[in-house]
Each structure stands twice: as C-alpha cells, then as structure tokens.
Amino acid sequence: QVHLMESGGDSVQSGGSLELSCVASLTTRGGYCIGWFRQPPGKEREGVAVIDINGTPSYADSVKGRFTISRDNAKNTLYLQMNALTPEDTAMYYCAADTAAPPGTCAWYSNQYNGTGGALDVWGRGTLVTVCA
Numbered sequence: 001q002v003h004l005m006e007s008g009g010d011s012v013q014s015g016g017s018l019e020l021s022c023v024a025s026l027t028t029r030g031g032y033c034i035g036w037f038r039q040p041p042g043k044e045r046e047g048v049a050v051i052d053i054n055g056t057p058s059y060a061d062s063v064k065g066r067f068t069i070s071r072d073n074a075k076n077t078l079y080l081q082m083n084a085l086t087p088e089d090t091a092m093y094y095c096a097a098d099t100a101a102p103p104g105t106c107a108w109y110s111n112q113y114n115g116t117g118g119a120l121d122v123w124g125r126g127t128l129v130t131v132c133a
C-alpha cells in the first residue's frame with residue numbers, strides 16, 4: 001500500500017513556529033524525491049522543500065533559512081520545521097513524492113515546480129497552516 005499522511009497543521013501568530021509530519025509508505029524505483037508542497041489560497045501549488053534518497057535537501061528561496069526538512073527513516077516519517085512564519089506562508093501543505101527520481105534532480109521541485117510538470121506520483125491529502133498577522 002502506497003500512501004502519505006500529513007499532520008501538524010494549525011493556526012499560529014506571525015513569527016511563530018510549527019512542525020509538520022508526514023508518515024510515508026512508498027514503493028520506490030531506485031531514487032526518489034519526497035518533500036513538501038503548498039497551495040496558498042487562490043494561487044498555484046508550489047514546491048517548498050524536498051529531500052532525495054541521499055538525504056540532500058533543497059528549498060524554495062522564500063523559505064530558506066526559516067524552514068528545515070528532515071526525515072526519520074526508522075519511523076518512515078518526513079518533517080518540516082517552520083520558523084518565523086508569516087501570513088504569506090498560509091496554505092494547504094502537502095507531502096508528495098516522485099518515486100523514481102534519480103539523485104540530483106530533486107531541486108527542480110523546490111525551485112521551479114508550479115503545479116504542473118515533474119512526476120510526483122504520490123500525494124497526501126494535505127494539512128492546513130494559517131498564519132495570522
């Protein structure tokens with residue numbers, strides 16, 4: 001069974017922090033990219049942070065220095081630590097994976113993905129993050 005399940009979304013004040021979690025059950029074909037994506041109200045889905053099979057992370061410019069992606073392989077769980085949140089971070093956050101991506105190709109998802117293209121073949125249902133001014 002292949003699935004991703006997110007949790008941790010909440011409403012916070014600007015400047016606050018949240019940690020999102022994603023429990024993953026995946027069948028991969030060699031390499032993979034797994035990460036966090038978000039869709040702000042009325043906007044396209046975008047990449048936030050991804051990590052490849054070697055543990056190499058990449059981040060969207062808008063979250064560099066504030067968000068940290070990590071994983072616990074023993075727990076099959078992906079995390080997103082979000083600090084210094086702003087109202088612009090308000091969005092539905094999704095965990096998603098490209099289960100066949102070679103190493104070195106994941107950065108595209110964090111910097112150029114805009115809701116189309118790529119090969120993200122597994123998605124969670126999302127968790128809502130609301131940041132109040």
